[in-house]
Amino acid sequence: MEIMIVRFFIFLVGFGLSVAGGVTLILELNLIIIGHSLVDYFVYISQTPELYLFASGIIVVWFSVYWPRF
Numbered sequence: 001m002e003i004m005i006v007r008f009f010i011f012l013v014g015f016g017l018s019v020a021g022g023v024t025l026i027l028e029l030n031l032i033i034i035g036h037s038l039v040d041y042f043v044y045i046s047q048t049p050e051l052y053l054f055a056s057g058i059i060v061v062w063f064s065v066y067w068p069r070f
Contacts, residue, residue: 018057
């Protein structure tokens with residue numbers, strides 16, 4: 001039972017990281033509206049920590065769901 005609580009907590013942490021990063025990445029899509037190209041957007045987001053938040057959140061969620069049970 002306590003393993004499921006730990007897995008759920010890890011899932012929530014990963015979900016929070018991915019939401020924090022993903023929302024910011026979506027908000028930064030406004031750069032395209034003001035005249036930047038899609039390539040400029042991808043170059044810009046590859047240099048921001050929000051991309052790493054989003055990617056690490058997705059990885060943590062994946063591990064919390066698919067990691068083998070004990």
